[in-house]
Amino acid sequence: MNSFDDAFKALIGNEGGYSFHPADPGGETMWGVTARVARNFGYAGAMKDLPLETAMQIAKQKYWDPLHLDELDPRVAFQIFDANYNGGLVVLWMQKASGAHEDGKFGPDTMAAVKSADPMKFILRFVAYRLRYLRNLHTWPTFSRGWTDRMATNLLLGAA
Template sequence: MINFDDAFAALIGIEGGYSNNSADPGGETMYGITKRVAMQNGYTGDMRLLQLEQAKSIAKKCYWDLYQCDQFDIRIGYQIFDTAYNGGHPAQWLQAAAGVTVDGAIGAQTISAVRGSDPLKIVMRFCANRARYYSSLNNMTFINGWVNRLAKNLDIGAA
């Protein structure tokens, strides 16, 4: 994995296509893009008809670029991207992993601290925060999927 295109391909391998599970607080999704996010980005059609390229464009803008994933080692960028996509606290978990003030804004201090750290340590700490978050949720319907997703993220981080 070397860039956004690779990260998106890996993510879509997890997200799949259309879903409308009543237990999912994200609601109706296509390629992991929720209807709410699609509409905020100008999509007005049936979610089942959202094209992969449209989803990719939304993902780049809302989850990759917003969290400055290009600023980091791809293994770290992927963790941030996947967490933003899946729901969680990517900026806070990244800051905690880097040992900087947790304010939820990825700025110069966070970027510098992350770049000056061992990427594997950042990935491990980030995933530990994510695991703690999953264990705090009351919705256990998706726990197997979340644990498998986290396992895949650890594999990606170790690559």
């Protein structure tokens, strides 16, 4: 995995297409993009018709670029990107996994700590914090199988 394009391709493998699960607090989604996010981005069509290219633009602008993921080891960047796209306490997990000051605010100190962390140790720690977070969500009983599979896939990608 060497770029945003590679990361997005792997991400979409986790996300799939259209979903409108009654237990999902995100509501109606296509390619993992919620209707709220799509509307805020300017998309006005039916969610089932959201083009993959639009999802890719949203992913880059909303979930990749703000965390300067092009500056990181691609394996680390993917883990952060996937978590940011899927939701959670991403910056806090970045800080905990890298040994940065834990304040939940992204800035140069967090970025420097992530850059200097051993990529494999960072990935293992980051995924562990993410799994703990997911396990504590009220939707865990409904989505645990998919989330566990997603984390296993992400660990395999991180080890590549």
